[in-house]
Amino acid sequence: MNMNITEVLSLDSVLVQREGNIASDMDGEKVMLNVKNGKYYNLGEVGGVIWEALASPVSLRQIAGKMQDIFEVPAELAQQDVIDFVQNLLNEDLVSIVSGP
Amino acid sequence: MAGTVQCHGYKAFGLQILSEFALPELPRTDQPGRIGSLSVVEGRLSERWEAISKITPNLGIAEHEVMFMVKGTAIFSIQNGSTITVSPAAGADPDSIRLFILGSCMGVVLMQKGILALHGSSLVLDNKAYALVGRSGAGKSTLASYLMDQGHLLVSDDVIPVLVHNGHPLAVPGYPQQKLWQQSLDYLGMNSSAYRPLFQRETKFAVPVHDRFQSEPLPLAGIFELSVVQDGQVAVEAISGLDRLHTLYNHTYQKALVDPMGVREWHFGLLASFVNRLPMYRLTRPEQGFSAPQQTEKIMETIMPKVKEMNL
Numbered sequence: 001m002n003m004n005i006t007e008v009l010s011l012d013s014v015l016v017q018r019e020g021n022i023a024s025d026m027d028g029e030k031v032m033l034n035v036k037n038g039k040y041y042n043l044g045e046v047g048g049v050i051w052e053a054l055a056s057p058v059s060l061r062q063i064a065g066k067m068q069d070i071f072e073v074p075a076e077l078a079q080q081d082v083i084d085f086v087q088n089l090l091n092e093d094l095v096s097i098v099s100g101p
Numbered sequence: 102m103a104g105t106v107q108c109h110g111y112k113a114f115g116l117q118i119l120s121e122f123a124l125p126e127l128p129r130t131d132q133p134g135r136i137g138s139l140s141v142v143e144g145r146l147s148e149r150w151e152a153i154s155k156i157t158p159n160l161g162i163a164e165h166e167v168m169f170m171v172k173g174t175a176i177f178s179i180q181n182g183s184t185i186t187v188s189p190a191a192g193a194d195p196d197s198i199r200l201f202i203l204g205s206c207m208g209v210v211l212m213q214k215g216i217l218a219l220h221g222s223s224l225v226l227d228n229k230a231y232a233l234v235g236r237s238g239a240g241k242s243t244l245a246s247y248l249m250d251q252g253h254l255l256v257s258d259d260v261i262p263v264l265v266h267n268g269h270p271l272a273v274p275g276y277p278q279q280k281l282w283q284q285s286l287d288y289l290g291m292n293s294s295a296y297r298p299l300f301q302r303e304t305k306f307a308v309p310v311h312d313r314f315q316s317e318p319l320p321l322a323g324i325f326e327l328s329v330v331q332d333g334q335v336a337v338e339a340i341s342g343l344d345r346l347h348t349l350y351n352h353t354y355q356k357a358l359v360d361p362m363g364v365r366e367w368h369f370g371l372l373a374s375f376v377n378r379l380p381m382y383r384l385t386r387p388e389q390g391f392s393a394p395q396q397t398e399k400i401m402e403t404i405m406p407k408v409k410e411m412n413l
Binding site: 022024025026027031033035038040041042 | 268342343346347360365366369370374376377
């Protein structure tokens, strides 16, 4: 069991991409390869934007703000989507927590 | 080399190959290839071989150069996708040297030039190129040979160069020869004594196929990954989603060099750029018996409905 799964993220959590992943564009969707374990991921269009935002340490609140602007969605929806998606990234060990919660 | 060395111009893999080594299985050309020209020269490499940093005892890699050594045959150096230098060992068999120039060296040249190469055979079916990939023993060569018997042209055998332009993959012809195992020849009722054995592979034979060769590139319209199941029957299923990226990586020619050569990011990006437009199927066959006819039937069933849809 991945220990990260017990981490609870909040809007003030700051995370960053882990190294060793190669991302590429596939018809507007972001696909990714974890070189270490050979796993492939399709992050989709929205996930791709979140992934790119995580290139340097950033809080989930900042990312949600960016999503709100790009996709023109209400703040609460953007925030929940970002938390859920980044939680998935964390469970897959693709990102790490810089500071939390 | 001295000016007395004769340089022949050959055509293969989309390249004009200017070679100091005779490559009799290749057609001649005096025109540059679609993806450029390549020189094959003889030279001393022992000092450079000592100096280059090694990945394995027989493989060295520098920024624009890959070197490998085959004991008793030669040291090879492939630079910038434009020059292959060969330093033959004393008494080396020319057939063996040629095998490595046209196989391993070409794979490196293509990768250095930023051209994807798949490991398998590609044939013309319904006026488009289809690739047959799969592990050794999966039956690529046998099926390819059967399809050629049915009148389908060979685009390339073993190394399939794939040019990608605006997300559209194009299969580039190799050269008009097929390598066949003894068992494949038996199945197909060919007499192996008529063909010269490939060096050090007494049971593998080179079969010239000049009259059944597609010499111009064609759109790559699909990939069939062949596999064997112990008690199964001939069956086909679509490969979907990210499994398709993995399949392409798996069947990349000399995939073990992708990371050491530092081209993983390029490779992944290239696959992602066209994988969505390339249908892929897994074609299984039983371990026992000759099933090329049933496999062919399945392949045709799979690709032909698409043609009908387009004609509507």
